[in-house]
Amino acid sequence: MLLTLSGSDTVGNTIELRTESVNATQVVSTVNRLRLNGGPEEVFTCSTTTRLTRGEYLFCRLPTVGAEGYTLVETQPADYLDRTETLGSLSNGGNAGLVGNDIFSGIRVRNNLVTGASDRGTGFLFGEFPVFAELGGRVYLEGSVPPNVQDDDPDEDPPIATELRLSCAPASSGDTVTNTDIDGNYRFSRVPVGATCVITELQPAGFNNAYNTMGPGGLSETGGAQSGRGDSTIQLVVPPTGSFGNNFAETTATAGLPPQKVPTSPVSLVILFLLILAAGAPFTRRTP
Numbered sequence: 001m002l003l004t005l006s007g008s009d010t011v012g013n014t015i016e017l018r019t020e021s022v023n024a025t026q027v028v029s030t031v032n033r034l035r036l037n038g039g040p041e042e043v044f045t046c047s048t049t050t051r052l053t054r055g056e057y058l059f060c061r062l063p064t065v066g067a068e069g070y071t072l073v074e075t076q077p078a079d080y081l082d083r084t085e086t087l088g089s090l091s092n093g094g095n096a097g098l099v100g101n102d103i104f105s106g107i108r109v110r111n112n113l114v115t116g117a118s119d120r121g122t123g124f125l126f127g128e129f130p131v132f133a134e135l136g137g138r139v140y141l142e143g144s145v146p147p148n149v150q151d152d153d154p155d156e157d158p159p160i161a162t163e164l165r166l167s168c169a170p171a172s173s174g175d176t177v178t179n180t181d182i183d184g185n186y187r188f189s190r191v192p193v194g195a196t197c198v199i200t201e202l203q204p205a206g207f208n209n210a211y212n213t214m215g216p217g218g219l220s221e222t223g224g225a226q227s228g229r230g231d232s233t234i235q236l237v238v239p240p241t242g243s244f245g246n247n248f249a250e251t252t253a254t255a256g257l258p259p260q261k262v263p264t265s266p267v268s269l270v271i272l273f274l275l276i277l278a279a280g281a282p283f284t285r286r287t288p
């Protein structure tokens, strides 16, 4: 997600900074792109000891802002439905500004030139709701000794190669047929959040059904415990955070395993984007 911070400092320099929210976990730096007084773009790195995670972002090296305050704008990201914003706060106690749709204005970031204390703004949140999510799981031979009803990873529960099919209402925008990878994992992407879907595992030759486990949003399953050699299915409603752990376990034993189900995980409903404004030394020093 692209964010743009703009304003003028106390001696009239115009500042425009742009950054992207991070798309990974344990991120220790972000890139800021600065245009000072409309000049050429300068790229620099913001480092942080507070690691950033997916959706968070960081501006740094902000000079004390002029009377108008900074304005912060979000460019609406593709594949998200717009939600409401939440105003953050400034560590120096200044006016954190006003909140509009995808915009904060009048953010009075002030560095204390007497004590040297840098201002820090946190909690400027842009709310978005994903249109699409991912579904996935694993197909494996239940190989635990004694057998259990959970995925213990490929070294204990070896992968089985097969084909998975996806049928959704409303229909998925992504591929609806896929195959397991080398570890037995499969994944469907661009599946509409809120859709009701059925994942069908084509029963791999030579195996009997052992059990299925349902990921978040799971409603029902077929072709699980002691059900012979038919195809297996899991039906679910797609949560905004996606659904993994939709697993199909097989056995070479004729009788299969006793029927048991693994509980469905809880689901969180909204993904929020967090802004951290970290103030620091001014870009330039000018004598007023």
Ligand SMILES: [Ca+2]
Binding pocket: 074, 076, 077, 082, 083, 102, 126, 127, 128
């Ligand atoms: Ca938005």
Ligand SMILES: [Ca+2]
Binding pocket: 082, 083, 084, 085, 101, 102, 127
């Ligand atoms: Ca909004």
Ligand SMILES: [Ca+2]
Binding pocket: 142, 143, 144, 147, 148, 149, 150, 151, 152, 156, 157
């Ligand atoms: Ca196991």
Ligand SMILES: [Ca+2]
Binding pocket: 201, 203, 204, 208, 209, 210, 223, 230, 231, 232, 248, 249, 250
């Ligand atoms: Ca099966």
